[in-house]
Amino acid sequence: MPSAPSRELETFPNPAPERDYTIRIRVPEFTCLCPKTGQPDFAELTLEYVPDRLCVELKSLKLYVWSYRDQGAFHEAVTNLMLADLVGATLPRFMRLTAEFNVRGGIFTTVVAEHRAPDWNPAATVLLP
Numbered sequence: 001m002p003s004a005p006s007r008e009l010e011t012f013p014n015p016a017p018e019r020d021y022t023i024r025i026r027v028p029e030f031t032c033l034c035p036k037t038g039q040p041d042f043a044e045l046t047l048e049y050v051p052d053r054l055c056v057e058l059k060s061l062k063l064y065v066w067s068y069r070d071q072g073a074f075h076e077a078v079t080n081l082m083l084a085d086l087v088g089a090t091l092p093r094f095m096r097l098t099a100e101f102n103v104r105g106g107i108f109t110t111v112v113a114e115h116r117a118p119d120w121n122p123a124a125t126v127l128l129p
Contacts, residue, residue, distance in 0.1 A: 003059075005067035009089035010060035014051045020093065020123060023055065024048050027065055030099070035072035042102040043075075047086065049095035052117065056090050075101050079111040093120040 027045035034041050045065070047056075064085070068078060079099040087095055094116050101109040 003063060005069065006060070006063040007067050007085070008060060009064055009085060010057040011054040011090055012057055014053055014055050017051070017053055020050050022048055022050055025056075025058070025061070027061075030065055030068070032068045032078055033070065033072045034104070035074060038072065041075070041104065043099045045082075046098040046100075047095070048098075049086075049090070050093040050120075050122075052091055052093050054090045054092075056086060075099060075109045075111050080113050083113040083115060087115045091117075093117050094122065 025045075025047040027047070030043045030045045031040050032043075033039065047061075064082075068082075071078070073081070079097055082099075083095065083097045086092075086097065092115070094114070096112065096114045099111045101111075
């Protein structure tokens, strides 16, 4: 097999560290296991962040997400763990991870976890006509 799941997140230097800008990454095929039943849970992840010095490398992110496929985890726990790992690897100015889980027993779950660097002040939103 050419690649395998991995919890190692690789990074590369931010090409524009002087500017606040947003990176949005959609991961429509996240899977983990329900820790109670062992059945698969499916979710779409949306990662949004304002990088500081580092950006996450996408292939390593793909392998990282894949590493949860056989892990039992509650939705809240897996979302917060992934955010902590991503923040630890990239040290962003701001990061938000949204996990929208598919219906299970008639219930949809969305978990949103955020990190904000203590010294970061976002620019005011510009409203265009």
